[in-house]
Amino acid sequence: xxxxxxxxxxxxxxxxxxxxxxxxxxxxxxxxxxxxxxxxxxxxxxxxxxxxxxxxxxxxxxxxxxxxxxxxxxxxxxxxxxxxxxxxxxxxxxxxxxxxxxxxxxxxxxxxxxxxxxxxxxxxxxxxxxxxxxxxxxxxxxxxxxxxxxxxxxxxxxxxxxxxxxxxxxxxxxxxxxxxxxxxxxxxxxxxxxxxxxxxxxxxxxxxxxxxxxxxxxxxxxxxxxxxxxxxxxxxxxxxxxxxxxxxxxxxxxxxxxxxxxxxxxxxxxxxxxxxxxxxxxxxxxxxxxxxxxxxxxxxxxxxxxxxxxxxxxxxxxxxxxxxxxxxxxxxxxxxxxxxxxxxxxxxxxxxxxxxxxxxxxxxxxxxxxxxxxxxxxxxxxxxxxxxxxxxxxxxxxxxxxxxxxxxxxxxxxxxxxxxxxxxxxxxxxxxxxxxxxxxxxxxxxxxxxxxxxxxxxxxxxxxxxxxxxxxxxxxxxxxxxxxxxxxxxxxxxxxxxxxxxxxxxxxxxxxxxxxxxxxxxxxxxxxxxxxxxxxxxxxxxxxx
Amino acid sequence: xxxxxxxxxxxxxxxxxxxxxxxxxxxxxxxxxxxxxxxxxxxxxxxxxxxxxxxxxxxxxxxxxxxxxxxxxxxxxxxxxxxxxxxxxxxxxxxxxxxxxxxxxxxxxxxxxxxxxxxxxxxxxxxxxxxxxxxxxxxxxxxxxxxxxxxxxxxxxxxxxxxxxxxxxxxxxxxxxxxxxxxxxxxxxxxxxxxxxxxxxxxxxxxxxxxxxxxxxxxxxxxxxxxxxxxxxxxxxxxxxxxxxxxxxxxxxxxxxxxxxxxxxxxxxxxxxxxxxxxxxxxxxxxxxxxxxxxxxxxxxxxxxxxxxxxxxxxxxxxxxxxxxxxxxxxxxxxxxxxxxxx
Numbered sequence: 101x102x103x104x105x106x107x108x109x110x111x112x113x114x115x116x117x118x119x120x121x122x123x124x125x126x127x128x129x130x131x132x133x134x135x136x137x138x139x140x141x142x143x144x145x146x147x148x149x150x151x152x153x154x155x156x157x158x159x160x161x162x163x164x165x166x167x168x169x170x171x172x173x174x175x176x177x178x179x180x181x182x183x184x185x186x187x188x189x190x191x192x193x194x195x196x197x198x199x200x201x202x203x204x205x206x207x208x209x210x211x212x213x214x215x216x217x218x219x220x221x222x223x224x225x226x227x228x229x230x231x232x233x234x235x236x237x238x239x240x241x242x243x244x245x246x247x248x249x250x251x252x253x254x255x256x257x258x259x260x261x262x263x264x265x266x267x268x269x270x271x272x273x274x275x276x277x278x279x280x281x282x283x284x285x286x287x288x289x290x291x292x293x294x295x296x297x298x299x300x301x302x303x304x305x306x307x308x309x310x311x312x313x314x315x316x317x318x319x320x321x322x323x324x325x326x327x328x329x330x331x332x333x334x335x336x337x338x339x340x341x342x343x344x345x346x347x348x349x350x351x352x353x354x355x356x357x358x359x360x361x362x363x364x365x366x367x368x369x370x371x372x373x374x375x376x377x378x379x380x381x382x383x384x385x386x387x388x389x390x391x392x393x394x395x396x397x398x399x400x401x402x403x404x405x406x407x408x409x410x411x412x413x414x415x416x417x418x419x420x421x422x423x424x425x426x427x428x429x430x431x432x433x434x435x436x437x438x439x440x441x442x443x444x445x446x447x448x449x450x451x452x453x454x455x456x457x458x459x460x461x462x463x464x465x466x467x468x469x470x471x472x473x474x475x476x477x478x479x480x481x482x483x484x485x486x487x488x489x490x491x492x493x494x495x496x497x498x499x500x501x502x503x504x505x506x507x508x509x510x511x512x513x514x515x516x517x518x519x520x521x522x523x524x525x526x527x528x529x530x531x532x533x534x535x536x537x538x539x540x541x542x543x544x545x546x547x548x549x550x551x552x553x554x555x556x557x558x559x560x561x562x563x564x565x566x567x568x569x570x571x572x573x574x575x576x577x578x579x580x581x582x583x584x585x586x587x588x589x590x591x592x593x594x595x596x597x598x599x600x601x602x603x604x605x606x607x608x609x610x611x612x613x614x615x616x617x618x619x620x621x622x623x624x625x626x627x628x629x630x631x632x633x634x635x636x637x638x639x640x641x642x643x644x645x
Numbered sequence: 646x647x648x649x650x651x652x653x654x655x656x657x658x659x660x661x662x663x664x665x666x667x668x669x670x671x672x673x674x675x676x677x678x679x680x681x682x683x684x685x686x687x688x689x690x691x692x693x694x695x696x697x698x699x700x701x702x703x704x705x706x707x708x709x710x711x712x713x714x715x716x717x718x719x720x721x722x723x724x725x726x727x728x729x730x731x732x733x734x735x736x737x738x739x740x741x742x743x744x745x746x747x748x749x750x751x752x753x754x755x756x757x758x759x760x761x762x763x764x765x766x767x768x769x770x771x772x773x774x775x776x777x778x779x780x781x782x783x784x785x786x787x788x789x790x791x792x793x794x795x796x797x798x799x800x801x802x803x804x805x806x807x808x809x810x811x812x813x814x815x816x817x818x819x820x821x822x823x824x825x826x827x828x829x830x831x832x833x834x835x836x837x838x839x840x841x842x843x844x845x846x847x848x849x850x851x852x853x854x855x856x857x858x859x860x861x862x863x864x865x866x867x868x869x870x871x872x873x874x875x876x877x878x879x880x881x882x883x884x885x886x887x888x889x890x891x892x893x894x895x896x897x898x899x900x901x902x903x904x905x906x907x908x909x910x911x912x913x914x915x916x917x918x919x920x921x922x923x924x925x926x927x928x929x930x931x932x933x934x935x936x937x938x939x940x941x942x943x944x945x946x947x948x949x950x951x952x953x954x955x956x957x958x959x960x961x962x963x964x965x966x967x968x969x970x971x972x973x974x975x976x977x978x979x980x981x982x983x984x985x986x987x988x
Contacts, residue, residue: 131817360806362811
């Protein structure tokens with residue numbers, strides 16, 4: 101029977117060999133695994149608007165000319181050491197930082213440091229249709245088109261090695277805000293030229309070269325993206341040596357992998373479920389207010405919403421506090437106006453209508469709709485960061501309106517059809533929202549409520565008042581921040597008076613991480629950054645050489 | 646044996662040929678442009694598209710298109726992915742390695758567990774251990790893989806924290822991918838943390854291997870038991886007993902080799918079942934293998950990848966089946982005689 105014993109021993113021995121590997125090995129200690137929610141579309145944020153691409157590229161591989169500091173709420177130098185406004189705001193002169201090194205990778209060895217040519221190359225790529233790289237990898241630069249930057253900038257000129265001039269068509273105070281976004285990254289002109297010679301221009305967005313804190317190493321679709329620390333980084337180099345994105349689209353699996361320790365940081369955690377699991381103090385959840393706004397817009401061309409009294413009545417009739425509790429599980433802030441708290445022009449003064457059904461009924465009688473009326477609420481069929489469940493929100497509004505004798509019908513279509521019909525203004529009212537691209541308050545008003553936005557199809561209220569547009573232009577041409585702030589308060593007030601839309605909520609962006617990981621930053625405008633991330637026990641080690 | 650081998654190989658080639666005909670026609674059945682489906686080059690990429698159309702004989706008859714298709718296929722030009730624009734064949738090799746690693750280990754584990762348990766059960770025929778073993782094997786056989794995998798993940802990974810739940814290795818170990826088999830890749834790498842990496846890889850491996858091995862192990866167990874019982878009733882066993890040979894000697898020298906004959910015959914079938922389970926297992930464990938790649942390509946309607954994945958899977962199953970049959974015929978001459986109907 102000795103054979104049996106031997107055979108029984110085999111699996112036991114095998115299992116014994118499988119005791120969990122110790123986490124005390126250098127690569128595990130000096131690296132961080134981020135379980136991202138999807139594959140990036142490319143490694144150049146200029147080409148898209150997807151948050152997943154931004155998270156995987158902007159703050160890791162690249163730098164911008166200037167950065168926006170959330171805490172100080174102002175622009176800070178990055179690749180540009182300083183800048184000045186010339187010619188009444190139609191020319192910006194940037195003085196570039198010397199001795200900034202591009203990444204050295206197996207596919208490219210830079211022969212020179214960053215200089216003005218790189219800036220010109222980067223901006224001309226999307227600005228100039230004759231640029232050799234303009235058509236490479238699609239030739240579409242959605243952010244620069246949508247923000248109007250491609251029409252605003254007339255030319256980018258290298259004055260000398262460290263000075264670049266941007267010529268604008270007219271002065272525009274959101275110009276710097278746009279340059280500080282995660283889309284305005286700086287590429288290497290030398291790498292571009294080398295790829296042209298090699299005849300592989302498409303590689304520029306697949307095997308990226310930048311000046312950022314991490315060097316791209318490899319990307320295996322659906323599996324991982326690997327970065328190594330950029331040792332010659334112009335700021336203090338990153339604490340961690342290696343950064344890995346483990347691609348995990350399934351939200352449940354992402355949560356389980358965080359619990360088992362396979363992920364150090366995860367985006368968009370299932371906050372509710374995670375709270376129910378007993379994870380002790382191993383996992384921490386952090387949140388930032390995302391610069392977004394969920395709102396209910398009325399089609400001001402469709403009666404009875406052409407009457408401001410009716411719009412005000414609607415705004416007073418809904419219980420927004422209850423909506424936020426139900427739809428966002430408390431993970432959102434009650435909007436006090438169109439601008440969210442993250443904006444520098446935000447004012448804590450509440451510029452919305454409180455819940456007051458009595459007042460709503462009075463307003464309706466005053467407007468001549470004492471017997472109520474019937475209309476449609478369009479609810480998005482998809483989840484968005486600003487609104488996780490528009491259908492449910494519509495139901496809550498429906499029951500609130502029933503209290504004042506108004507009948508609302510909920511309408512929804514497949515997402516693409518929904519947007520197409522919205523653009524044709526077929527709706528009475530719609531529950532939708534907006535996520536800002538940059539820190540400038542203009543980004544909340546111009547796309548949503550200006551007359552120009554009627555043509556682009558983002559003005560869901562179908563509302564156009566030339567006086568309001570003039571105010572917006574006045575606000576954006578103003579250089580003084582305090583005066584601008586006052587102007588935006590006037591703008592907010594105007595929206596409050598006319599009520600073309602009802603601001604509902606500013607939702608938060610969540611992230612969960614293991615408690616031994618620190619310093620992972622999610623700025624309000626833009627993607628996650630690992631530049632300052634470190635693991636417990638790592639910093640002390642660095643302190644003692 | 647030579648005649649038999651030739652016949653099997655001819656059959657293999659004919660089947661593979663039929664497979665290429667099927668794949669070729671798929672390009673026309675899939676929605677969209679056949680050339681794009683075949684090569685992954687979109688018509689918007691005008692120059693490459695024209696070059697591909699010329700190279701693939703798209704200006705000529707369908708027969709010459711097919712001949713060109715097979716020509717490219719044999720040369721390893723399987724087109725490029727519609728989503729990543731990467732060469733399908735180059736991407737496929739490491740994934741094949743990952744799948745082979747998982748399937749071979751599972752097969753070995755199944756044999757190590759299944760065959761001895763079957764032997765044991767046969768020895769205890771109708772005893773309580775036999776009934777227990779058979780009962781357990783029947784219930785294990787009836788559990789679907791996707792459910793078993795989730796259950797074991799919940800137990801071993803989430804509750805007990807013994808093992809991670811996905812991937813081949815902690816990605817912070819920077820192991821270059823050559824073969825796709827993580828063990829092989831670690832052994833040939835010059836990573837300074839080889840030993841820790843190997844431990845970590847084994848720690849990632851054992852759960853999916855067990856999940857995969859359970860179904861074939863239970864099958865093996867039942868087949869082994871039944872064929873053992875059959876052999877034990879043969880006259881030559883009785884004769885051996887009468888001559889006073891020890892039980893162990895009878896078991897090892899006379900019963901086992903003969904009892905293994907039907908077991909070997911079933912190995913090919915078992916491998917086919919294993920391959921369908923491996924697709925599910927790879928998806929659940931995020932294992933970088935052919936199965937998860939194929940499933941993903943179906944979601945993404947990535948036709949060139951779909952074809953490559955299908956062909957690799959089908960060819961692998963066919964090849965293993967033919968090899969098993971050849972081994973079977975070589976090892977057990979009586980089988981060949983039956984096949985030729987020789988007297």
